Amino acid sequence: MRPIGVFLDSDVIISSLLSSTGAAYLLIHDKKIDKYISNFSVQEIKIVAKRLKINSAKIEKLVKKLNIVTIKKPFQKNCVADSNNSHIVNGAITTKSKFLLTYNLKHFKSEKIKRDWNVLVYRPAQFLQYLRSLD
Amino acid sequence: MLQAQVYTPDQVAQILQLNKNTVYELIKRGEIIAKKIGKVFRVPAISLSFTTTGLDNDLYVAERQDLKLQPMIKKELSRARKAL
Numbered sequence: 001m002r003p004i005g006v007f008l009d010s011d012v013i014i015s016s017l018l019s020s021t022g023a024a025y026l027l028i029h030d031k032k033i034d035k036y037i038s039n040f041s042v043q044e045i046k047i048v049a050k051r052l053k054i055n056s057a058k059i060e061k062l063v064k065k066l067n068i069v070t071i072k073k074p075f076q077k078n079c080v081a082d083s084n085n086s087h088i089v090n091g092a093i094t095t096k097s098k099f100l101l102t103y104n105l106k107h108f109k110s111e112k113i114k115r116d117w118n119v120l121v122y123r124p125a126q127f128l129q130y131l132r133s134l135d
Numbered sequence: 136m137l138q139a140q141v142y143t144p145d146q147v148a149q150i151l152q153l154n155k156n157t158v159y160e161l162i163k164r165g166e167i168i169a170k171k172i173g174k175v176f177r178v179p180a181i182s183l184s185f186t187t188t189g190l191d192n193d194l195y196v197a198e199r200q201d202l203k204l205q206p207m208i209k210k211e212l213s214r215a216r217k218a219l
Contacts, residue, residue, distance in 0.1 A: 014208045015201045022201035023194060040219065047215040048208070084216035103205050125198035129190050 003034040004131070007092035008066070009085075009102035010041050010048065012124055017054050017062065023125040027101065028062065032131065037063075038071045038091035069095050079116070081107045092119045101127055141177040144169075150186055 008027075015024035027033065037045075042063060049059050071094050075086035085107045092100040092113075100121045102108065110121040122130070147167065148155045161167040162176055167183075169176040184192040
């Protein structure tokens with residue numbers, strides 16, 4: 001089976017760095033998934049990681065496992081409840097990902113994103129459950 | 136008195152809307168975790184967590200782990216996004 005492309009919100013990345021028993025960690029270490037983040041994500045992940053005192057070597061190691069896409073402003077703002085999250089939607093669109101995975105479902109207009117861009121917005125565990133249905 | 140937290144294969148078949156033989160097959164293949172007591176099977180409620188949470192139990196537990204962290208992550212991520 002070809003790896004499935006997913007775009008990851010930064011909360012998923014940070015979660016995987018903070019817990020090795022959570023769904024985000026399982027997702028990040030699943031080799032059947034092509035994981036994408038953007039240049040903006042990298043910046044914010046580094047800021048948040050520093051504030052949460054996460055070892056920077058750990059972040060660098062993780063980021064190397066991910067595909068990083070460069071996105072530019074302006075971003076789609078009509079698909080989010082909070083415009084500060086708009087770069088995440090742009091990342092998913094740019095990478096042509098079928099899934100956008102986040103712990104912040106409320107901040108994304110999932111129906112509109114699905115209708116306009118054919119991207120499904122899920123939590124990591126929901127996506128992992130979906131993968132099991134394909135086995 | 137202890138509340139029943141196990142089901143018979145018949146009850147599982149009803150809950151999952153499956154044929155009883157399919158339930159036995161799923162137990163045999165390990166897709167439904169059950170315990171054989173004497174000659175009968177009993178299925179713990181935890182094996183059917185999918186019916187209430189939409190997730191297999193291991194994924195449900197893993198998600199709960201991450202959800203505990205989200206208020207702290209959300210706060211810091213929101214600060215970082217405003218600054219960028």
